Amino acid sequence: MTPTFRGLSLCLAALAVVFSPVDAVALDDRVLTPAAAVELAISSAADGMPVMIQGEAIGEALMAPGNMRWVNILGGGTAIGVVVDARTAESIPSFGEYRQRGATVLVSGTLQSACDEHGGDLDVHATSFRIIDDGEAREHVIDPAKPVLAVGAIAVALALAWLYRRRRRRSFVI
Amino acid sequence: MWIRFSSAEVRTIAHYLGVLVLGVAALMLVPLFTALFLGEWGPALDYLIGASVAAAIGVALMLADVGRPQLSLRQSLIVSALAWLGAASVGAIPLALSGNYGSYLDALFDAMSGFTTSGLTVVVDLDHMAYAHNMWRHLTHLIGGQGIIVAAISLAVALKGGAFSLYLAEGRDERILPNVLHTARFIWFVTTVWVVSGTTVLSVVNWFSGMGAVRGLLHGFWLTIAAFDTGGFGPMSQNALYYHSPWVEGALLVLMIAGTFNFNLHANLWRGDRMEVFGNIEARTLAANMAICVAFVAVSFGVGQMFATDAEVWRKGVFHVISAHSGTGHQTLYPGQWQFFGGTGIIALVLAMAFGGMVSSTAGGIKSLRVGLILLSVVHSIKQAISPPSAVVRLRFHHLTDRFLTPEIVASAFTYFALYILSYATGGLVTAAYGYDAGAAIFESVSAAANVGLSSGITSASMPGGLKVLYIFQMWAGRLEYLSLITLILAVILSFTRRMGRAQS
Numbered sequence: 168m169t170p171t172f173r174g175l176s177l178c179l180a181a182l183a184v185v186f187s188p189v190d191a192v193a194l195d196d197r198v199l200t201p202a203a204a205v206e207l208a209i210s211s212a213a214d215g216m217p218v219m220i221q222g223e224a225i226g227e228a229l230m231a232p233g234n235m236r237w238v239n240i241l242g243g244g245t246a247i248g249v250v251v252d253a254r255t256a257e258s259i260p261s262f263g264e265y266r267q268r269g270a271t272v273l274v275s276g277t278l279q280s281a282c283d284e285h286g287g288d289l290d291v292h293a294t295s296f297r298i299i300d301d302g303e304a305r306e307h308v309i310d311p312a313k314p315v316l317a318v319g320a321i322a323v324a325l326a327l328a329w330l331y332r333r334r335r336r337r338s339f340v341i
Numbered sequence: 342m343w344i345r346f347s348s349a350e351v352r353t354i355a356h357y358l359g360v361l362v363l364g365v366a367a368l369m370l371v372p373l374f375t376a377l378f379l380g381e382w383g384p385a386l387d388y389l390i391g392a393s394v395a396a397a398i399g400v401a402l403m404l405a406d407v408g409r410p411q412l413s414l415r416q417s418l419i420v421s422a423l424a425w426l427g428a429a430s431v432g433a434i435p436l437a438l439s440g441n442y443g444s445y446l447d448a449l450f451d452a453m454s455g456f457t458t459s460g461l462t463v464v465v466d467l468d469h470m471a472y473a474h475n476m477w478r479h480l481t482h483l484i485g486g487q488g489i490i491v492a493a494i495s496l497a498v499a500l501k502g503g504a505f506s507l508y509l510a511e512g513r514d515e516r517i518l519p520n521v522l523h524t525a526r527f528i529w530f531v532t533t534v535w536v537v538s539g540t541t542v543l544s545v546v547n548w549f550s551g552m553g554a555v556r557g558l559l560h561g562f563w564l565t566i567a568a569f570d571t572g573g574f575g576p577m578s579q580n581a582l583y584y585h586s587p588w589v590e591g592a593l594l595v596l597m598i599a600g601t602f603n604f605n606l607h608a609n610l611w612r613g614d615r616m617e618v619f620g621n622i623e624a625r626t627l628a629a630n631m632a633i634c635v636a637f638v639a640v641s642f643g644v645g646q647m648f649a650t651d652a653e654v655w656r657k658g659v660f661h662v663i664s665a666h667s668g669t670g671h672q673t674l675y676p677g678q679w680q681f682f683g684g685t686g687i688i689a690l691v692l693a694m695a696f697g698g699m700v701s702s703t704a705g706g707i708k709s710l711r712v713g714l715i716l717l718s719v720v721h722s723i724k725q726a727i728s729p730p731s732a733v734v735r736l737r738f739h740h741l742t743d744r745f746l747t748p749e750i751v752a753s754a755f756t757y758f759a760l761y762i763l764s765y766a767t768g769g770l771v772t773a774a775y776g777y778d779a780g781a782a783i784f785e786s787v788s789a790a791a792n793v794g795l796s797s798g799i800t801s802a803s804m805p806g807g808l809k810v811l812y813i814f815q816m817w818a819g820r821l822e823y824l825s826l827i828t829l830i831l832a833v834i835l836s837f838t839r840r841m842g843r844a845q846s
Contacts, residue, residue: 212647283652286587327400328400
C-alpha cells in the first residue's frame with residue numbers, strides 16, 4: 168500500500184469512528200459494542216475475560232438468581248445479557264422499545280463465553296455500571312402518503328366488493 | 342396422460358384463492374386493533390393499508406368466477422400451493438411499510454417464514470419494533486401452523502364447494518373426525534387449549550421476572566404460539582435468550598414437544614387412550630431419534646468442555662435438539678456459538694432438523710412416520726434376505742390402526758424422503774456457491790427446507806437477494822411437502838407449452 172493510500176485509509180477510518188455513535192465495532196481501544204463483545208467471546212471461547220461494553224439498555228431488567236438482574240444491552244445490531252445487582256438495575260432511567268430509545272450504559276465486567284453459573288449463556292458479569300445518557304422518546308413521523316394510500320386502497324376494495332355483489336346477484340338471476 | 346387446465350378451471354382456482362386472500366385481509370384486523378389499543382398510529386395505518394390492499398386483491402380474484410363452483414382434488418392442490426404464496430405476498434405488505442425491513446423482498450421473506458412456521462428472519466432493529474407488527478409476525482405462525490386451509494375451513498369461509506379436497510391438498514392426509522369441518526375445528530380446539538395454557542404459564546413467569554402487565558402477557562402469548570406452532574419467531578433479537586430463564590425455556594420445551602405431536606395423537610390423549618402414544622411407530626421413532634441426538638450432543642459437549650455442566654446440557658443441548666427436531670427454531674445461542682457443539686453435535690442437530698416432527702402436526706421436515714417406515718422397510722429387506730426363498734415376510738406396524746407394510750407405503754415414504762434430501766442438498770450447494778462455508782450452508786438449507794428456523798448466521802438482512810429467494814422457495818416447498826408445488830409447476834409448464842403449440846400452428 169502506498170503512503171498516500173495508507174494516509175487516506177487512516178483518515179477514512181478516523182471519520183468512520185467519529186460519525187458512527189454506538190454502531191462502530193470498537194468505540195475506542197477498550198470499549199466494545201455488544202456485537203464486538205459477542206464476537207470476542209466466541210473467538211476466544213474463554214470465561215472471565217475483562218471487558219468494557221457500551222450500548223442501549225433494552226426491554227426491561229429481568230430477575231436473575233441471588234438478588235441480581237439481567238439487563239440486555241444492544242449495540243452494533245446485537246444484544247448481550249449483563250448481570251447487575253438489583254439496585255443498579257433500578258437506577259436505569261429508561262429501556263429501549265418502540266416508543267423509547269433506552270439509556271446508553273457503559274459496563275465493565277467479565278465476559279463469559281458459556282457461563283456455568285447461568286446455564287451456558289454468553290453473558291457479562293458487571294463489576295461497574297455507568298449511565299452515559301438517559302435515552303429519549305423515539306419520534307415516529309407518519310409518512311403523509313400513507314393516509315392517502317389507505318383511503319385509496321379502501322375505496323378500491325369497496326368498489327370491487329360492490330361489483331362482486333352485483334355480479335353474483337346477476338348470476339343467480341340468470 | 343397429463344390433463345391441462347381449462348380457462349373455467351383457472352377461474353375456479355382464482356376464485357378460491359381470492360377467498361383465502363380475503364381471509365388473510367380479515368386476520369390483519371387483529372394487529373390493526375392491537376395498534377389502535379396501544380396507540381401505535383403509524384402501524385395502525387400500515388395494517389389499514391395492508392388489509393385493504395389484500396381485500397381488494399382477494400375480491401378481484403373472486404370476481405374471476407362468481408358462481409361458487411366445486412373444486413376437484415387437482416385444482417385444490419394448485420389452490421393450496423398458491424394460498425401460501427398469496428398469503429405471504431399480501432401478509433408482507435404491512436411489514437414492508439413498518440420500516441423494519443430493507444425491502445419488500447425482506448418483508449416477503451419474513452411473511453413466508455412466518456406462515457410456513459420456519460422462523461428464519463431478516464428483520465432489522467427487532468428490539469424497537471411496534472407491538473402491532475410483532476403481533477402480526479406471530480399471528481402468521483398461528484395461522485400457518487394450523488394450516489391456512491384448515492383456518493378457512495373451520496370458519497366455513499365460503500369453501501363448501503371444496504373443503505375436503507383442499508384439506509387433503511394442504512398435506513394433511515389424515516382425518517381425525519369423520520367430518521372435515523369437525524376435524525378442522527378439533528385442530529383449533531386443541532390449539533386453543535395449549536395456547537391458553539402456555540400463555541397463562543409464560544405470562545405469570547414474565548410478570549414474576551419483572552415485565553409489565555401488558556408486555557408480559559403479549560410476550561407470553563407470542564412465545565406460546567411460536568413454540569406450539571413450531572415457528573420460532575421471537576419478539577426480541579436474542580430470541581429465547583433474551584429471558585435468560587430456565588422457566589421460560591422449560592415451558593417452551595413442553596410446548597415444542599406438544600406442537601410436534603400428530604393432531605390424531607392429541608385426539609387419542611383427549612379421549613384417554615394414552616397407550617396409542619406408546620405403541621405408535623411415529624411417536625416411537627420420534628422419541629428414539631430425539632434420544633439419540635441428545636446423546637450425541639451430550640457426548641460432544643463432554644468432549645468440547647464448553648457446555649459441561651448438567652444445566653448446560655439441558656439448556657443448550659436438550660433445548661436445541663428439541664427445537665431442531667420439532668422444527669421450531671427457538672434459539673438461546675448466538676449463531677457463532679454452534680462451534681461449541683463440536684462436529685458430532687452439529688451433525689446430530691442437522692439430522693434432527695432434517696427428520697422433523699410428526700405428520701399432521703405443525704412441524705416440518707421429512708417426518709418421523711416416514712423415517713420409521715423406511716427403517717422398517719430396511720428390517721423387512723434384511724428379514725427377506727435371510728429367510729428361505731419361498732418364505733413370504735410381512736411386517737406390521739401400528740399408526741392409529743394396525744397395518745401391514747406394503748410396497749406402496751414404502752414407496753410413498755421414500756418419495757418424500759428423496760424430495761426433501763434433494764431440496765436440502767440443492768439449497769446447500771447454492772448457498773455454498775455464494776461463498777459460504779459448506780457446513781453452514783447445509784445447516785441453513787436444511788433449516789429453511791424443513792421449516793425449522795435455527796440459523797448458522799447466514800440468514801440476515803445483508804445476505805444476497807438470490808439466497809433470500811431460494812430460502813423463500815425452500816420454505817414454501819417444504820411446508821407443502823412438494824406435491825402441491827410440483828402439480829402447480831407442471832400445470833404452469835403445460836399451459837405454457839400448449840400456448841406455444843397454438844402459436845406455432
